[in-house]
Amino acid sequence: MTLRLLQHRAQSGERGVIAAQGDSAAFVVGFTSIRALALHAIAQGISLTAAVAAAPKGNAVDIAAEFEAGRLLAPIDHDDDAHILLTGTGLTHLGSAEGRDKMHREAAAVEKQTDSMRMFLEGLEGGKPAPGETGQQPEWFYKGDGSQLVGPTDPLTMPAFAKDGGEEPELAGIYIIGEDGTPYRLGLALANEFSDHVTERHNYLWLAHSKLRQAALGPELLVGEPPEHIEGSSRILRDGATIWEKPFLSGEGNMSHSFANLEHHHFKYDLFRRAGDVHVHFFGTATLSFSDGIAAQEGDVFEILAAPFTLPVRNVLTRAAPQEVAVKAL
Template sequence: MLLSQYDKSGRAQVVVRDGTEAFELATGASLHQLALDCIARGDSLRDRVAAIGLGRAVDLAQLYEDRRLLPPVTHPDPAHLHLSGTGLTHLGSAATRDAMHAAAEAETDSMRMFRMGLDGGKPADGAPGVQPEWFYKGNGAALVAPGAALVSPGFAGDGGEEPEIAGVYVIGPDGTPHRIGFALANEFSDHVTERANYLWLAHSKLRPAAIGPELLIGALPASVEGLSRIRRGGEIVFEKPFLSGEANMSHSLANLEHHHFKYGLFRQPGDVHVHMFGTATLSFGAGVATEDGDLFEIEAAPFGLPLRNPLKQAAPREGRAEVRTL
């Protein structure tokens, strides 16, 4: 089952797709409200959707074309939606990152962290494994809808895609995280800034991100095969497959989730979390320099419609950020 949301007269309307046809869920509740309702009732999301029932059929592709699709999950207060992620979690991720940070005849911190994940990222006994690289991207103000522009700030070195899978969560009243589902994600980053100095990784990640358009409900397939491409005008300037899912990762999802939600800060009731699990495919690693107007496309069969977002380069700002004394 796939869930999505679109803007219906200023509110988020949940759409259900199980096969080729899509229908409105027969409620005015957003997915955030629906998830909290499931927690309160002790229902699964599938059972709650079945109990509520379906309304009229909708054309998701047309809603996409009309720019009416929303991120599959939102929060009424964007400050209570958190975007974060992990890196060096995929079996193919180390080579690109290592090349970005390589020093002569020295193993990089990136490669050491990758090896730590290989050795201890999937503990067999269910205990916590080694912690992954972790980064913060922003709050709900940085979450971009499918079809909307990913804006690279004027001070950025570049704006590049990162095709990933994200887990989407809501925190219950007792502080327990509940996973709603999984979505395609473009964890948009500044790889030029990151390459200049690894300690600038935190800066390079403070960029918008997009997820969706649809949310996969239930278990994530062990292996996910997708495709990442960049269109420039009528030409495809980059296209490469990507692999995700636990079979292609050095960490288990449970381990990545543990090392995020072990912090009490991230277990505040009602909050929404979008946590991205890492990538192994970057156009930057293939030598592609993105340009204003490029269209990023990320697709994988289990997730329904592809995630498309154009790149918009913001104009440089004159001077430094002004701070005023009160």
């Protein structure tokens, strides 16, 4: 059975790590964060699974009940938000160009092929290189630091100036950089990457602006090799009723790039191999409510669920209050 790790915060504020396999789950004694557990495993030269197996087990826990009570955190964090980097790749999934191209119809009328379609086709051709070979680099974007990461049941807050707050059901790779600069993949988390698709549609060169938004992670870190096929559903609830729902596929079998290729083209930059840093890297999606003409509203709830994860990522959409920003000369 696949090991899943979760971070828990009790009402007292005390933190703990939970190890779950199948329907059973228990606290891992001696660790208050998954990051601390990962650093311990690296120092010992063992896997996360081995580190959990060697640690004493505490009380059993009902993770579904703890999720509903809001006591499960994002499965990775850091004492200093500046040492978490949120990044991602787009046009990585089979069919993902369709949704993007709907946003670029005007450009398509002028050009034979949009930049999005060119990048998608290049990924199809060279996104899964043979071992030892370098594949086609994907689209890449930056979302922010750890201050932009929210938990599985926390609100997703768009800026006051945002034109849209739209869900993106994805997988996220969770990484930590060892003392020698080696990136270690801890596992995968379910994610809502969350973007401003209206801003992006206005001008593709505003993609960078549209991605500077919060992102949410589901509570479970799936440890081990990534599954070849992941099937889930993404839905939006308004006043308790489902206004949009659609299945989505992920995993390498449904992608135009391999995880190894996406990881290579991120970590090839030495600034992303700084010892101790945490990386949350979003792997893309082919399923958006925006592509189906849905405009999310404040108070809507995004809910994303996909096996083998057993718990969703569920977040209400809110808007931040306006802020006055003035630059002063010194």
